[in-house]
Amino acid sequence: MTLVEEIISWSDGLNDWQRDALRRLFLQESLTANDIDELIAMVKETYGGGPSAPVRPDLLTQAHVPGAGSGATVQLIEISNFKHVNGFPTSRQPVKFESSGLTVLFGENGAGKSGYARILKNACRARSREDVKPDAFGPTTSGPRVPSAEISVFVDGNSQRVQWTQGGPSNPNLSMISVYDAACARHYVEKEGSPAFLPYGLGQLNRMAAAQKEMQRRITAERDAIVLNARVFEPLKGATAVGAMISTLGPDTVLSALRALGTLTAEDSGRIKDLDQLLQELNPEPKAKSLDRLAERLTLATERSQKAQRFVSDAALAKGKALCEAEQAAKAAYEIAQQQLQGTDRPEQPDTLLLGTGNAIWKALYDAAEKFSAAHAYLDHPFPNTEEGAKCVLCQMELAPDARRRMRRFAEFVAGQAANNAAVAEEALRKALSTIAEANFAPLDSPTMTELQSFDPEMYSDIDAATTAWSARRQWLQDAIKNNDWTSPIPLLPLGDALDARLQAKVQKLRLTATALRQSVNPATRAPLETELRELKARQSLTVLLPQASQFVADSVRRRELDRCYAALNPQGVSTKMTTLAKAHVTSALAAAMNKELAYLEYRRRVHPELTGRTDQGNTFVALRIKDSALDAHLVLSEGEQRALALALFLAEVRSLPHQSAVIFDDPSTSLDHRYRRNMAKSIVALATERQVLVFTHDAVFLTEIDHALRKANQKAYYKSVGWDAAPGNVVDGLTWETMNCKMRLEEIENLAKAIKESSGDYMGEENAKRVAEGYSKLRGTIERAVREEFMNNTVQPFSNVVSVDSFGAVIGHPQEEWDAVMDVYDRACEATEAHDTPAEHQLPIPVPEQLIRDIKTICEQIAKAKTRRSAFESERSKRNAQRKKPFLVG
Structure with a gap:
């Protein structure tokens, strides 16, 4: 059983989505983003409780895999009855092939040669193929134009005609024909830029394992986006039925039972009111707990108030004014320095300078001139050199007296601190304004303020008055700095103690009251009533959080389903199978055959592919080693050399097949240098002594090499030329005159x-x-x-x-x-x-x-x-x- 046949047999035991993924990988170079989406939908349907996938799995079969055919020896005889093939007329004459030896079809680009090659690539299920296109200039209103043709073959010596239609089922006999082109070589190069080569089939499993990892990554991202926050349900926990259910809230929670607990009748609500009133008369503990909770919140409000008051105190406003005045003074000093630099402070000695002199760009120019002077022009003299005979370091002209005076003024300006002081003062003012603007002036949140308004209206008014005054004083400071107007009156703070002191006093009072309530407890037995009230109140609290709890359960179920999808996508099974297949098929015999083909190509003698047993996350490779080189092979080998290795492995595989079916080469010499082109021709001529070989080429140089190889081997070939008559694709026996x-x-x-x-x-x-x-x-x-x-x-x-x-x-x-x-x-x-x-x-x-x-x-x-x-x-x-x-x- 060949490698691809064993893969097909093994795939029968895979999940449908895996068989569909393998089918896609055998039909195309890699999985697209849309392929990944469709496959994930299939996985979710199977393991994740998802809806039916919009695309049903199309299972891998023998018809999808090149080389997995009938096992017969097949030779091409003729292609005929062309319909909607490129620009070929329907009357185009059949193209006949010799059933043995070498047949060469030569044609320039655009002659129609690729039309015949694409028919054969699709019909023979080449590893890399493009759809045959109908006439680009043909009518578009006559319905679908599906390319088709008839192909005549010998199957184990018996004549047979096969109807080929674009997109239709493949004939298993035609799949026995092997096809090689430059794109086919990419199926052997598993990693871009890395010369690691695999027999056909293992590469598809490699890419499948990689695709499953990518799908795992996508599933992980989707799962991690579901945030389960159980802390919101902490208040519901306790020794109640609700608490017991909340403590185990998750994917196994029965939603109907949860909703039953979270639904109160009018009778339940009345019972809560009655029990509450009764127990409050007998037990002050709930009241004491309520006071404790309020005290805790007011303690936090005290801390926030202390922070907020610092930003709007009289000292803070005075500091803001001082910063503003310092910034203005620094600016004034900077302006005076600018006037001195420009000479405007001496009207009797006008010295007009260029616009922008003294700004940041000018300063950069000055600094560059200073560096040049110190490093090259005047090494032992401070900058600027204004002595007699000194030159300008930029224009390199001798400095006139007024220029020397100007340079000294420039130096005084740069040496001064006015500019730096202005920048520092401006930054200090900006940071102060930013800090004040971002200050939090709300010591309590809105729900607590609403509760406080009914519980303690006086404290509510104190907090509201204080926060209103804070905001007004902040706005006053911002306006005063913006307008440079400090004459308007400063808004006053409320009279009496500051808010933090009032809050602290209130906290102490609340704690004393709670302590006094507890000390007055009458230790009577009211356990049944307390238990009933506790259960009812827990259910009452659950009614508020019931939507969140229901969503939490649904999210938990979804996360568990995605976990199952993630586990199903584990590529370990694929990797294990790859290792087994590699041991059976990536053999020393294959490596020896590959080396033999490389030797025939006269490849670099110091480069030898060998089986190193290297495994990368389950992927086994035929790795390359370069003798006496410390560099990795991909740093030494050119693209053409790597393609030569791919050709060698292709030829080794072809010669290992148990049949003698035809081999097709479509422009095989692409990206190879002249040495490999010549030896490639020799390899093709040698192969033609064993089986039927067809070569499609537009390369006259390669054609010359084939002729040279034929002469050396004392063999002949059958030549055909592809060109135009009234349309492309006209095939005549023999070569064009030039060839x-x-x-x-x-x-x-x-x-x-x-x-x-x-x-x-x-x-x-x-x-x-x-x-x-x-x-x-x-x-x-x-x-x-x-x-x-x-x-x-x-x-x-x-x-x-x-x-x-x-x-x-x-x-x-x-x-x-x-x-x-x-x-x-x-x-x-x-x-x-x-x-x-x-x-x-x-x-x-x-x-x-x-x-x-x-x-x-x-x-x-x-x-x-x-x-x-x-x-x-x-x-x-x-x-x-x-x-x-x-x-x-x-x-």
């Missing part, structure tokens, strides 16, 4: 020449003459390419800084007569090329088609001779290399 090799070009030119010959008759008309000229123009370019590829044995190549010294041996020995034959044809091609046109009086005739055919034959013969020499050279080189490997012979 053909010499052999392909010569075959095309020969076919052109034969066609011209057949249509010419006895006289070659102007149109055919132009076609012959076109043929010679192509022949000229082909000869130039043949010089590089055939005669020079690819010693140098375009788009490459590599010079193959080893290949140059086949160039040696090229006979002069053979080269003369090539030059004869080349000269004729130059003469026939429009780019080498001549004046009309010297116009040379265009060669006839038969001559073009003969010239093509000549070039083919010369290329064949070059190949013969190359074969002989390769044979001699092989013998020489074999001889080098023999040990020395001892006589």
Whole structure:
């Protein structure tokens, strides 16, 4: 059983929301915020007593997972019957593929190549895929335009046609086809910037564990936002039925019983009144307790009054006035200093200074000049240097007498304390005003004042009069400072003792009264009446707090439900399964296969992936180690190198599959440098000897590398070109002229020449003459390419800084007569090329088609001779290399 198949089987035992989360992670890169919201709603429905989730769980199945297919060997044969695919017309011809070996589809950007690639990515459930788009310029009023196509395949050698529709169910046979592109590489790079690689499937479990942690974080935030404050119910506790229920108030409290206790009938209220009156006559304790409680509150009011009185006493008001006057005096001194600086105090010696001189910005400029003078210009002289011949440190001109006088005045101004004194005085006044404005002038809260108004009207009046006077005196001080007017009369404080003294006297009186009441208790047995009254009064108090108590119970239930959700989101089960899967599938064999692929890519030899057994919160990785380096791998490896590692792991996985299904590469060389591009081509060519391989590319350089690898391996490929006719997506066999090799070009030119010959008759008309000229123009370019590829044995190549010294041996020995034959044809091609046109009086005739055919034959013969020499050279080189490997012979 493969890794992904084991994950699918294991997921059958998971909760529905987990199976839905896994499905999403196999279909997309990561979970979005909306995904998290929908999954949390499912969890709350299951564990948190929440409503039905708006989105029902869509359970993970085999159809959602790339590579989890039928297990058969599948080859692609054809794609046809395109509907609403990009800008493809419905009449677009089928695209056929060879069932084995390498098929390359080459097309420039915008040619329609991506349309075919996206069909296959979606149909084959690639790990990273985008929806196929309908024609962006097509009609929008004809109903839904759902992309679709038919795909023909061989399944274990049997022909089968599959209908693919965007968004429809996937065919399990097509899922056996593996797809790789640059986006696919991201599925192997588990952490951004950190080269930790995972086989496909473990990464999804990693992200699922991370998603569960994120959902736990969200649940925790929601739970912590529910504040349970039981202190408000403290007065209800005691030896009563209400007290017993309040002491255990929580999620298990029965709300109906709580509401029954908190509901009093008219009969209950009357009974409280009767019992209260009866027991007050016989027991003074309640009255004494009431006096004690009031005394405690008035004690607090005494402390608050003492603090408030300090801010509005006569001494405090006088201090406020003194601060104001000090601030004004400091300002006046500062203004005089400013006048002295500006010279306005000497009308007979006017000295006009720039606007702003003396302000903070000017002061900063002065300080900078002083630092420069002390550090560089005049190291041993105090600033400013006003001696004869001294220069200004800014303009560096010699100071005139009036300038020296001005500089001395500047120094006197800066050295003075007027500015600093003004700032200090202003800050002191501001802080005093702020403290007075924030003072609390309410010694008692409103409920206590209301109670006091009925219990002790005289004390109520004393407090009200005092607080009114405090506020008036504070307002007087604020107005006097604001308007600088101290002439208005100061509001008077109430006559007699200050409020704190009156409150303290009242407290002492209340405590003495309470003591006297207790001393007069008649110790008769009234326990049944007291118990009944206590129970009724507790229920009466509960009626006031019943809404809060009911909400407390509801909040407690909600917190417990969220705790259950939090526990259900524990990722430990996922982490444990990951560890088990990693032991079974992240094996030394996989690491060895990955190293083998890396070696084939000629990756950095000092970088080796190995199984270190590293576990990060349950996540097992194939970690990288760099020999003899103290730095982490991600600090050494480029993005392209990390992508090379991802490709190596992909190839290792493909070769470990128990079937030989096709592999598709879509622009695989993205973000890789030329060395990996070349060796990637070699790896793809090697893979094509084992199974069907399709390559979609727009990279002409990569195409050249594939051709080079094919030639080295003595293999062939099937080329197709994607381009435009009246619309994108037109596929033709072979390559475009620019990407053909010499052999392909010569075959095309020969076919052109034969066609011209057949249509010419006895006289070659102007149109055919132009076609012959076109043929010679192509022949000229082909000869130039043949010089590089055939005669020079690819010693140098375009788009490459590599010079193959080893290949140059086949160039040696090229006979002069053979080269003369090539030059004869080349000269004729130059003469026939429009780019080498001549004046009309010297116009040379265009060669006839038969001559073009003969010239093509000549070039083919010369290329064949070059190949013969190359074969002989390769044979001699092989013998020489074999001889080098023999040990020395001892006589």
